[in-house]
Amino acid sequence: MSDFKPTAKTKIKRLNKRAHYDRQSTYAVLDAGLVAHVGYVFDGHPYVTSTSYWREGDRLFWHGSSASRMLKTVRGGVPVCVNVSLIDGLVLARSGFHHSVNYRAVMMFGQAEAVTDEAEKLKTLEAFTERLFPGRWAEIRPVTKQELKATMVLSMPIEEAATKIRTGPPVDDEPDYELDVWAGVLPLKVVAGEPVADPRLKAGVPLPDYLRGYDLEAYGERREAAE
């Protein structure tokens, strides 16, 4: 896979030991996440909207109501910035200054376009659903023509991107290691709880296997198994 070429927008100047420009690192972060923050300019003002997203090959996808301001603005080919940030832990150092956060973050720049072909739109919505819940697409009631029309799907090539990753223990000033202060990392993770059935769930419908022991970050592995 080809690397990303750092640009004026994506070149990481400070702490560049945390910077990655290879697609593998970037896609590993994207495939482990669920929510992206999309930034765009409307009437001269910056807007940031959170949305679920998915990746197929070298493109990022997100979707929503055809009436959404964000989607209507962004499909017009205006410049967007998409940020996906995963928080892995709080880093407790011996001084306030060296406290930090362990994270994996991707910042992407580009222009999005609407997926207009109906078959293509349906196919990528299926990919999104299957990414989250392998096997569910065949179980649910099929999408109607009207629903497909009311859904906007945007797609953006992943071409201008930077990935920043911090891992590991705090890095303290050398003399501070002698202090009697606890230091280390408090790991953080998004976990799934026990599925809560809809109060109106039809009697006798079992919990699907894909919801048992659900691991949000296993997207990437599920994707690889499916490909």
Add this chain to the structure above:
Amino acid sequence: MSDFKPTAKTKIKRLNKRAHYDRQSTYAVLDAGLVAHVGYVFDGHPYVTSTSYWREGDRLFWHGSSASRMLKTVRGGVPVCVNVSLIDGLVLARSGFHHSVNYRAVMMFGQAEAVTDEAEKLKTLEAFTERLFPGRWAEIRPVTKQELKATMVLSMPIEEAATKIRTGPPVDDEPDYELDVWAGVLPLKVVAGEPVADPRLKAGVPLPDYLRGYDLEAYGERREAAE
């Protein structure tokens, strides 16, 4: 507490049953979160940067290196959009169309300014640390003058804000409730794991109480207890 007045930027037009404009709802979300996404315009392009943040009264704070592009741009009083989104669950409906996400999200607009007074800066950094780890500020090595200079703290009044919250089971089309499809909510939550001590931790330093059974969302309660 006074409510927010919806503006052209914050008026939620679709699904407005999810909209909240009271400070209590907004602050409850802000106090339960850790990471904000700050959007701003630089050279005509939108940028979105993730950052930790904290709230004091009716102001939002975030900080970083004085050399950060985001902070240097934003302290100049340019318009910013700050988004805090907490994901509470995946909502599985009987049709793809009605699948959804349970979330709590705040979108804020305003202009940020740098906290320049040294004493004030120090005080708010203490508040940030104590919000996360009550008692830690007194344990760690005090901030030096140089460190304080190298740290930029930004603050923004919380005046133009909208909060959007979705909770509860899926809402399906009436005929679909008869289908043999599992429906409900898969709850998601950010949880802390077991603290990992720095390999260079001085022998005999115990794990602080504030890291035992750590509950990330208990910020708000800790804040209330401290006030």
